[in-house]
Amino acid sequence: MQAMEPAVEPPRCLHMKPTTIPGLLAALVLSLVTLSACSFPADMHGTSQKVSGSVLVVGILGADTAGPRETEIINRIAQHFDARLMWVSGESHRLVSDLESGKVHLLAGAIPQTTPFSNKIGLSRPLAYTIIGDKRHKTVLAVRKGENAFLLEVNRAIGESP
Amino acid sequence: MKHYQQLPEDIVDTLNHARRLEWWTLGFISSIVIVMYFAVGSSQAMKSAWAEDLLSLLPPILFLAATAVERKPPTEFYPYGFHRAGSLGFFASAMALTAMGGYLLFEAAMTLLNREHPSIGSVRVFGREVWLGWLMMAALLYSVIPPVILGRKKKKLARKLRDKILYTDADMNAADWQTGAAGIVGIIGIGLGFWWADAAAAGIISFSILNDGLRNTRTAFAELMDGAPRKIDAAEISETAKQIKHRLQKRNPNHRVQIRQTGRYIRAVVVPERHEAISQENAKLLADKDAWQLTEVSRAVSSTTALDAANEDDKR
Numbered sequence: 001m002q003a004m005e006p007a008v009e010p011p012r013c014l015h016m017k018p019t020t021i022p023g024l025l026a027a028l029v030l031s032l033v034t035l036s037a038c039s040f041p042a043d044m045h046g047t048s049q050k051v052s053g054s055v056l057v058v059g060i061l062g063a064d065t066a067g068p069r070e071t072e073i074i075n076r077i078a079q080h081f082d083a084r085l086m087w088v089s090g091e092s093h094r095l096v097s098d099l100e101s102g103k104v105h106l107l108a109g110a111i112p113q114t115t116p117f118s119n120k121i122g123l124s125r126p127l128a129y130t131i132i133g134d135k136r137h138k139t140v141l142a143v144r145k146g147e148n149a150f151l152l153e154v155n156r157a158i159g160e161s162p
Numbered sequence: 163m164k165h166y167q168q169l170p171e172d173i174v175d176t177l178n179h180a181r182r183l184e185w186w187t188l189g190f191i192s193s194i195v196i197v198m199y200f201a202v203g204s205s206q207a208m209k210s211a212w213a214e215d216l217l218s219l220l221p222p223i224l225f226l227a228a229t230a231v232e233r234k235p236p237t238e239f240y241p242y243g244f245h246r247a248g249s250l251g252f253f254a255s256a257m258a259l260t261a262m263g264g265y266l267l268f269e270a271a272m273t274l275l276n277r278e279h280p281s282i283g284s285v286r287v288f289g290r291e292v293w294l295g296w297l298m299m300a301a302l303l304y305s306v307i308p309p310v311i312l313g314r315k316k317k318k319l320a321r322k323l324r325d326k327i328l329y330t331d332a333d334m335n336a337a338d339w340q341t342g343a344a345g346i347v348g349i350i351g352i353g354l355g356f357w358w359a360d361a362a363a364a365g366i367i368s369f370s371i372l373n374d375g376l377r378n379t380r381t382a383f384a385e386l387m388d389g390a391p392r393k394i395d396a397a398e399i400s401e402t403a404k405q406i407k408h409r410l411q412k413r414n415p416n417h418r419v420q421i422r423q424t425g426r427y428i429r430a431v432v433v434p435e436r437h438e439a440i441s442q443e444n445a446k447l448l449a450d451k452d453a454w455q456l457t458e459v460s461r462a463v464s465s466t467t468a469l470d471a472a473n474e475d476d477k478r
Binding site for chain 1: 352357
C-alpha cells in the first residue's frame with residue numbers, strides 16, 4: 001500500500017512569492033518613512049485643527065466642575081492648542097451624543113475606565129481614581145472616536161498614569 | 163499479530179521531521195499569539211488577525227495528536243485502528259475556522275455599516291508618547307515571518323506524507339503574510355485618517371479565514387464520507403488511487419473496485435459485479451433477522467494468494 005509511484009501531481013509555482021514579498025516589504029518601508037514625516041496618526045474629523053487657536057469645549061459628566069487633576073490636565077491641553085476653554089455640563093447621554101457629533105471635544109468628570117459608553121467614545125490613559133459602589137475604578141478622559149492625533153495629545157498631557 | 167505493515171524508513175524519517183517542525187510551529191505561534199494579545203487595541207483588523215493566529219494553533223496540535231495515535235493497534239471497540247483520528251480532528255478544526263471566519267466577517271460588515279471610527283491610544287515608552295498603532299504594526303510584522311518560513315518547509319513534507327492536516331496547516335502558514343500585510347495596511351489607514359480602512363482589512367482577513375474553513379470542510383467531508391482518495395492539493399481523485407483501482411480492476415474482471423481513504427492510508431475492496439457484497443442467505447446465516455444491517459464481508463488479500471495468481475495473468 002505504501003510503495004507508491006512518484007507523485008504525478010504537477011509542480012506548484014513557488015517562484016512567484018519571493019518576488020512579491022521583498023517588493024511588498026519595500027513598499028511598506030517606503031510608505032512608513034513618508035508617513036512619519038507628516039501628521040501620523042491623523043484625526044478622522046480634524047479635532048486638533050478645529051481646536052487649534054480656537055475653543056476647546058469640555059463637557060463635565062455628573063458634576064459642576066472637574067477634579068483638580070483633571071482641571072490641571074485640561075488646562076495643559078488647552079495651552080498646547082493655544083485654545084480658550086469652554087465648560088459645558090449636562091445630562092450624560094446628551095453630552096456623549098454631543099461628543100459623538102463633534103460639538104464637544106473632550107469629556108471629563110471621573111469617567112471610569114469601565115464606562116458602559118466605551119463603544120461610543122474613545123478613552124484616554126487613566127489619570128486618577130474614583131470609588132463607585134465599593135470598588136475603586138481608574139478614571140479617564142473621553143474624546144470623539146477616531147480622533148487619534150487629538151487622543152495622542154490628551155495622553156501626552158496626562159503623562160504618567162498614577 | 164501484525165496489524166500494519168512497516169512504513170518505509172524515509173517516510174518514518176519525514177514523519178519525525180514533520181513532528182519536529184510542528185513543535186516549532188506551536189512554539190512560534192504561541193509567542194505570536196501572546197505578543198499580539200498585548201498589542202491588540204481597538205483595531206478590528208488586528209483582532210481578526212489575532213483570531214486567525216489563535217486558530218492556526220489547532221492544526222499543529224491535531225497533527226501531533228493524530229500522528230501519535232494513528233499507529234496504535236486496533237482495540238475491541240476500534241477494530242480498524244485509529245487511522246482516521248486525524249480526519250475527525252481535521253473536520254472539527256475546519257468547523258472552527260468556518261464559524262470564526264463567518265463571525266468575524268459579520269463583525270467587520272457591521273463595523274462598516276455603523277461607520278464606527280476606531281480609536282487607538284498611545285503608551286509611554288521611556289517618557290515619550292508612542293502611538294499604539296506602531297506597536298501593532300511591529301507585532302503584525304513579527305507574526306508573519308516565522309509561519310511563512312515554517313509553512314514552506316512543511317508543505318514539502320506534507321506532499322511526501324500524503325498528509326492533509328499537515329498540508330492545510332502549511333498552506334495556511336505560508337499564506338499568513340497576507341493576513342499580516344492586510345492588518346498593517348488597515349492600521350496605516352487608521353493613521354492616515356481613513357476610518358473604513360480597518361474594517362475593510364478585517365473583512366479581507368475574515369474572508370480568508372472563512373475560505374480556509376470551507377475548503378477544509380470539503381476535504382474533511384470527503385474523508386469522513388468514505389470518499390475516494392483525493393489529491394493532496396486539489397479536489398480530484400489521486401493518481402495513486404486511480405492506479406490501484408485500475409490494476410485491481412484488470413486482475414478482477416467482473417468485479418467492482420471500491421477504494422477509499424482512511425487518514426493517509428488507502429483501503430480497497432473488490433466486490434463481484436451483479437451481486438451484492440454479501441448474499442441474502444449468507445447475511446441471514448451471520449445475523450439472523452438483522453441481516454439487512456450487514457452489507458459487506460470482505461477477506462483481506464495476503465501476499466501469496468489472489469494477487470499472485472493475477473500477476474501471472476499479467477505476464478502472459
